[in-house]
Amino acid sequence: MERDLKNILAEVLVFPYEQAVVDSLETACQKYVEDLTLGQFEDCVLHLCLDITAYELVQSVNTQTGRKFPNRVYRALAGYVVGEALSTVDDKDDKVMFAMALRNVIKVRDEQADGIIKKSIDPSYSSIVEEYWATNNTLSSLVGKGIVTSIFDKDTWADTELEIEKTYDDIKTLAKYYCRTVFEKKYSAIKQPENQDIYRFAYNVANEIASQDWMFASENPIKTIKALGLKSSAVALNTIKSRIINAVQTITDDIDSMSVYRRFLYVNDYPEVGNRHINPQNFAIAVFYELLYERLKAENYE
């Protein structure tokens, strides 16, 4: 996607800036993207979607251009930076984390962001998350011949006559296969308890799926969530909060590392989110990806 900063700025400016000013802003943004960290990317996403100032971006642009701009210009620049980062980042893990960071907030964006997003971000960015899951949930084929039958009716390892070094990968595959089987069995039978609110149930299941020991136990987490039959009409998040907040486990997590829905539910951050309506199935999907993102970030970036 070709990003045209002048066109993006038209979303916030009444009269366009001279080309020289646009060029200097573009250079400043590109420079900022070069060493962008996940934290800085998250800040830009919040600025773009919810107009929460990304101070490091503002400071960097001001320093590089030698002037200050109205806040809504920085919001447009945040959009440009997010779009550039998504399309230029090389590292595979960064790419999926950037995409998930944006997905977690774009769902609650205010309408002022729409024009900037449309001109800055290629919507195909999102599919990388599902591709990532599909790549990581794959079970490799068994290499060694007869491992299952060899182990199945033998009493000791020595009886199998297998060499551990040559067989380890197959054992690992079997372990994963076991995890998946247990997982699928569990969730194919799981039903919403009669006395449990549907949103509480949705939250709990999302939490369980995202915190599996073998993270990719589910072949397709969305399929698993859909199979739960979470059918009900959409409800405002304020209502959802009042229905589930006392039921949700006490938070021991670092609040700062939590994503928008969870922060809204636990500490009432982003109160404007409260008026958004969401059905239980979509709520489970949103919470699942928030938890997944938080987990991956904790495991790989902190």
Place this chain on the structure above:
Amino acid sequence: MNNDDNSLKLDLKTGGSTNPPENVESQQEIPDVSLRYDALREADVNNMAFPSRPTLITLFGISECGKTTFVGSLFAILRRRPHLLNVKFIDSDTLTGFERRVHQRFLSETGQSVIQRTQRKAGSILNVVLGNAQGEDKHMFVLSDLSGEIYKDAISEKSVVLQQTAVKYADKLVIFVDIEALLKTKTYNSYKNNFKSLLTRFKENNMLPDESEIFVAFNKVDKVGILANEEAQNEEGVVDEAKKNEFIQLWKGRKNAVEDSIKEIVSIPDENIFEICSLGIAVGEEDEGLIKLFSKILTKKQHKPLPAAYNWIQNVVKAD
């Protein structure tokens, strides 16, 4: 208001001071100094502190078509009868600029001469922040009220056309037509030709806005009845209804001719064409066309939601 100091400020741009100008010819003259909260220049607009992009409403028309009176009336309605527009007036950075226009409007209404018309070099940008009737959903509207003389100059000077960025980037463009000039046989042809040339100039130079809402305001509609009566009256003051009708038919024909010539140049839906009396703001007797036009221009541009491709939750649900 953004500033809390109500004193007159020094005119830094012209080196003027808070003292009144020395050569005051008349009490009606409007001081040629920049005052606090006065109209702004285009360069200041981008720096206005507001979270979202303001909506630019540009008033377009040759001198004496009533643009400034229109702005003065708008301000008066916003201050005293905002419910007619279903809005709440919240703020403005250009109160003095509005007051200037309200004063000019008053002079015009009372038939007094206005020595200084809208200055060519004066700031032309006025702004208002409005909310809905409950004061929520605030939005800033920026009005460009350029001097009619500039539009007059633009008929013959390309360089003047190219400078009018407030026209090119308008979200809403209100084209004013002076009914009085159309009604007088002496002025009709030259006015119509000038008007067409003006619009053509802007079109040829790609200075008409691409995606804006365009309105046409046939202003001073009250003059139709007044002049028709004058035209149809005999020496004893008796109105000849046939003559009056003939005059009204003449007006309709001229209006249609102008409308057609505008439509040849810009596309305008019929519902965006108004007959107004920009002086018509007497309480309880507000001009219907004027109020309708105010209501139309003081609405935010329709928000275009993001395409479904960005709704990732829906997409992952569907993809499975």
